[in-house]
Every structure is written in structure tokens, then in C-alpha cells.
Amino acid sequence: MSPRVTDEPCFILHSYPWSESSLILETWSRHHGRVALVAKGAKKPTSQFRPVLLPLQPLRLNWGGDAEVRTLKAAHWPGGHVMPTGEALLSGYYLNELLMRLLVRDDAHEALFDHYTSAVRHLAEGVVAQPAVLRTFELLLLRELGWLPGLATLGHSPNAVSPTTPYVLMPEGGLREALDGEAQALPGSVWAGIQRALDGDAPFSDTLLACLPGLNGLRPQLRTLLHYHSGVRVFKTRQMVLDVQALTVPAVPPAADHPQLRTE
Template sequence: MATRRTSEEPAFVLHRYDWSESSLILEVFTRHHGRIALVAKGVKKPTSQFRPVLLPLQPLALSWGGDAEVRTLKAAQWQGGHVMPTGDALLSGSYLNELLMRLLARDDPHPGLFDHYTLAVQLLAERSDAQQLVLRAFELLLLRDTGLLPDLSCEGSTLAPLQEGTSYVLGAESGLRVAHGDDVHSLEASQWLLLQTALNDRDPLIASLRACSGCQQSLQPQLRALLHYHSGVRVFRTRQLLLDLQSLVRPKAVPDPVASSGPTSS
């Protein structure tokens, strides 16, 4: 029986692990095969042709072979299109990679989400003023495409339409419910409906980015709660890295970067 081979598949490297003195295990996000694991043999050698190519947040065309859970990388080519994000944008991109690692099962294709991720990475590299909106828009699409985002056009428990002028909060298990006096963060019905409409748009990432522009500060902690709940972690590694970096610069007063509106929040 011939060994299965896949050629020139659009992909991004999400994470890399040491496998031996000269090789790496790569977690990659591909358009037609979802998240898969590849072994890149000899890639750590100075003479490896893969060494300068297998970088995160870069559009690649990968070829591999094998039927096991971990396939063998055969070829890798950089596809170009945009420069690699740096600085704050690099940390934001790393946050997106961590979300994909935690919320996507292996071998579960999400071609639409792959396209949204490709555009999100490009926007992070090119638009430093829109990083927070890009993150919020991608979080919404990731939760939706993995079946973890409730319908934002109705109450979760009753499925009743949202009432104009009423504020609602988003719960991981309950969906939308009417906000109470002790709810710090909430959005009005019109804002939730705008977000749902954006998700149904033909270009949902851009539409969601625009819809988030007027509510991202209140939306951010609600989406973060859903992401923590479904990923099973209390703090994402990239967020902790931001906290640690800021504590080195300003040890006496460290703002929560995830709760802020600055470009480095995740």
C-alpha cells in the first residue's frame, strides 16, 4: 500500500517542539487538513533548507507524507504576501496561535477559519492601530467556527429575541442573559445584534472588526471568559508573558494588558 502524500498545502506553523538534536516536531494549521503534527528531520542543522522557512506567522506551502499521527515533512516553501509581524504584533499573533492550539482538534479542517486567520495575521503585520479589533474579531470567528459561540441574536435560555434598549451579558453555558446591576461588563441588544450580523457577512472578519470598534472594551472580558472556559486554562501563556514583560519595565504598577485597549493586549 502506497504511503499517502500531500503536496503544497497552504499552512502556518503554530508551534515547534524539540524532537532530537537536529529535528523538530511542528504543530501546523493547514487549510484543508486542519491542525496536524509534522516531524521536520534535520531542520536544526545549519545546512537545512527548511531552517529559514519554518517560522510562525508566515504563509507556507508544505508537503508531507505518512499515515501516522505525526507525518514527515518533505518540502516547505514561503508563499510571501506580507512581512512577519514584529514587536506587539508578534505577541498578538502568538496569542492567536495559542488559541488555535488549545481550541482546534487535530485533523479537523476549518478552511474558512484558515482564511480568516491568514487575513488576521496580515492585518496584524500592517495595521498597528487595529490590533485589538483584529484580536476580538478573530476570537468571535474562532468561537463560532468551533461551535462554541452562542447565537447573539436571542437569549440563551428562552431563545426569545433580544429586547431593544436592554443590556445583556454573554455566559459560557447560558449564552446571552439580561444584565444585572452587579455585571461590570455588558452590551446593549443593538450591539449584540450588530455582532451577529457581522458574523453572517460575506467577509465576516472585516465586518466583525468594524462591529467591535464601538464595544471592544466591554466585549473583551466576556470573550476572554468563554475562551478560558472552553480551553480549560485560567491564563494564556501569551498574556502571562505580557504581564511578565511589563513587570520588568514598570514593577510598581502593572496594568492588565488584556483589559486595556492598547495594541499589546491579548
């Protein structure tokens, strides 16, 4: 890798303090993959970096050095969407956690970078339902890393799935016929439609549409694959969402104070 990189399309996945005035940035670049950068003086009120180095918005970065942690030289926002807010912000942090856990340093995935750009833009605009955006990116991420089994055939065989038969996706074995009571199972027509979308000329937009009939079933099955390959049981951002939801659910009064809950 060249020690000098200029005007590189990037996103900031995570940042943490380094010394009293600087930050370490975990960035994802289009042509160089995940790169760690030190932004010297970025915490100072007068720093030119301070208003720019925000997550979930497109940036152009310059850096130099050939050490494991390079030095940020310049940063600017080229325009486009701004950061998502509210629930969309948490969804964006979830995408960032996936990339931090599953991508190795200095390994470029240009197509996946473009898919991430589309996903973050959809989250910021808030027009498309967030679950559809998340499932689409999960599918494309798993496919890019070689962890998504074929979705148009049964297991690892050449036998095509039946359109009306329900199937469940397994991390290593691919699709298998669902057992009684497996509510997350999806019909073969949905799985095959997603496979065609992934193979098409516009995989993000096509997969976004193909996911819609199976959103409820896709979520637990894709989460199983992601947990399996990441080695974690619960993603931190997922736990954060659960904690927030627990804080916003009103407490149920004791049965004695609630006529409908009293036992006779």
C-alpha cells in the first residue's frame, strides 16, 4: 500500500480517545478496506477535524504513513446525506458493528462499500423501512464474504427449491425443508427470488424489493448466520436497542391496583 493516500472515499466506523486531544479512528475506505487513523488534535475546539469526523456520513480523507495506525492529514465532507437520527442512527451503528467484527484490516471490498453507502443513505432518508435495509445489507455482506449458501437450491445439491415448500437457512448446510413449528421458515419462491436479486445487475435495490415478502422470517435466520461467523451471541448494538426498549416500556401496576389483572 502506498504510504500516501489522498481524496479517498471513507466512512468512520468507530472512534475512541487517544491522548488528551487526539482520536483513533476506525475507518472503512473504498479502495483500502478498514484502516486505523490517528486524528491529531481532533478533540480541540479549534480543530478543523472536529465538525467533520462523524459516523454514517460520506467523507473524503487523506492520510500518510506505513505503520499499523496511519496519520490523518485532511478530511472533508463532499456533500450528500447527513447522519441518520433516532432509530435509524442505531441501525447504522449496527451496520458499523458488523463491519468491525467481520472485516479484516486492509482488505478492500469495493462492491460492499457501495452497498453500505446505499444502506446508510436509505437510513438517513427514512423512506424505505429500516428492516428491509438491514436485511438487504446482511445478505450482501454474507455473500461478499462467502458465507451465504445458495438460496435457489436445496442444501449443497443442484436440486431447485420448490416454490411452495417452506425452507430454513442453516449456517453450513444451506436450505433445508422446515420442520413443523418452525415459524421463521420461508417458501422456496421467496428464497429463489432473493437469489435472483443478488445475482442481478442492481443487487442492492433488487434485493431490497425481494426481501419484503420475508422480512419477519429473514431476521432470525440471518442473525443466526451472523452470530455463527462472528463468534458472538449478541451484538452490542442489538443489546443497546433491547435496553432502550426496556426503559421505554411502562411498568405494569400490581394486580391489586389493576382491576383487569386481579385474580378471583
